[in-house]
Amino acid sequence: MKPLLNKQTEKNAAALSAIAHMPTKSLSILMDKEFARDMTDADFMRVAAFLAQKSYDEGGCPIGAVIVDNGTRQILGKGHNTLVQENHPYNHGETAAIRDAGRIDFSNTSLFTSLSPCDVCTTLIYMRGFGRVVVGDATNAPVNSAPLQERGIQVDILEDSRAVELYARFRAEKPNQDLEDWQGLSAVNNKAASE
Amino acid sequence: MKPLLNKQTEKNAAALSAIAHMPTKSLSILMDKEFARDMTDADFMRVAAFLAQKSYDEGGCPIGAVIVDNGTRQILGKGHNTLVQENHPYNHGETAAIRDAGRIDFSNTSLFTSLSPCDVCTTLIYMRGFGRVVVGDATNAPVNSAPLQERGIQVDILEDSRAVELYARFRAEKPNQDLEDWQGLSAVNNKAASE
Numbered sequence: 001m002k003p004l005l006n007k008q009t010e011k012n013a014a015a016l017s018a019i020a021h022m023p024t025k026s027l028s029i030l031m032d033k034e035f036a037r038d039m040t041d042a043d044f045m046r047v048a049a050f051l052a053q054k055s056y057d058e059g060g061c062p063i064g065a066v067i068v069d070n071g072t073r074q075i076l077g078k079g080h081n082t083l084v085q086e087n088h089p090y091n092h093g094e095t096a097a098i099r100d101a102g103r104i105d106f107s108n109t110s111l112f113t114s115l116s117p118c119d120v121c122t123t124l125i126y127m128r129g130f131g132r133v134v135v136g137d138a139t140n141a142p143v144n145s146a147p148l149q150e151r152g153i154q155v156d157i158l159e160d161s162r163a164v165e166l167y168a169r170f171r172a173e174k175p176n177q178d179l180e181d182w183q184g185l186s187a188v189n190n191k192a193a194s195e
Numbered sequence: 196m197k198p199l200l201n202k203q204t205e206k207n208a209a210a211l212s213a214i215a216h217m218p219t220k221s222l223s224i225l226m227d228k229e230f231a232r233d234m235t236d237a238d239f240m241r242v243a244a245f246l247a248q249k250s251y252d253e254g255g256c257p258i259g260a261v262i263v264d265n266g267t268r269q270i271l272g273k274g275h276n277t278l279v280q281e282n283h284p285y286n287h288g289e290t291a292a293i294r295d296a297g298r299i300d301f302s303n304t305s306l307f308t309s310l311s312p313c314d315v316c317t318t319l320i321y322m323r324g325f326g327r328v329v330v331g332d333a334t335n336a337p338v339n340s341a342p343l344q345e346r347g348i349q350v351d352i353l354e355d356s357r358a359v360e361l362y363a364r365f366r367a368e369k370p371n372q373d374l375e376d377w378q379g380l381s382a383v384n385n386k387a388a389s390e
Contacts, residue, residue, distance in 0.1 A: 090290070090319055103375070105379070189302075
């Protein structure tokens, strides 16, 4: 049985969206190795953007991330922010994808994140020894590359228009949820007290 | 019905160990408000040490943490490292306790951790706006107070002999698990390759 996604099939939105929603351990049922091998960086970033869309559709913060093996191009972990969905005060796209990947050696992998990483995620990325980080939105949040590049981690910016537009929309719609996600509920309360 | 732990009962090892193991949401069944109000900082640190013991007994890394409301002295969150237990590449004592507490304002709370926080946890502590951190073991790992104190967070060292001895024993028994917990599996593989 040939999987739905194989070397004959197109890497279109329907395919990349299905990849975003499929549990990581079941991805080999959906797509074969050749399909994975042909995926471009922009394709993986679009999967991260579809994970952000999934979170947005659930009422959450629209940030997704995908971890890819640099050799085989297999997806080893993926996830999205769950501040709202899991009442989780710090689970960002990157932390979700790293949790999903489990206890692996990240040195030969790339982390694709739909939004520039916060300080916690930046620290986690170098403490877990990633080789490369690709950022899909450097417009809505600045990229703090220095702590990564100082440690030999490659940082690439590859903007995904879908990710950038979705995050800007979310921030305009739910400014307090956005603030809480970056700085915690105390920052939201301080802002309310000063208004 | 008076809870097992009330103002007449002793704050002994059996009591503090039961508190460590009881799910946070069920703590009011185990202990009343007066018992909580009388708990000292050393008592809370001992609870963190019993959480570390629980993790050690499960084959995991012995680090626990407890988050306490500075006013009521109620426990709002607690947990321990789950590197082994959840195949979780970065869940330390502090991250576990913060996850357990959920989306709350941490500014009027204290975080008791049985071991000095790593860079990720240090960053998370200031990004979530904690008021105070109490460290139960500054012997097995140095305390990096500067990033916290610069942001107005109080850092106290209150060593718990049980926590210090247990962590030293774990590090001697499982040096690779200890290294993975701090620096990731890539560091373990690099060490093996250089030997």
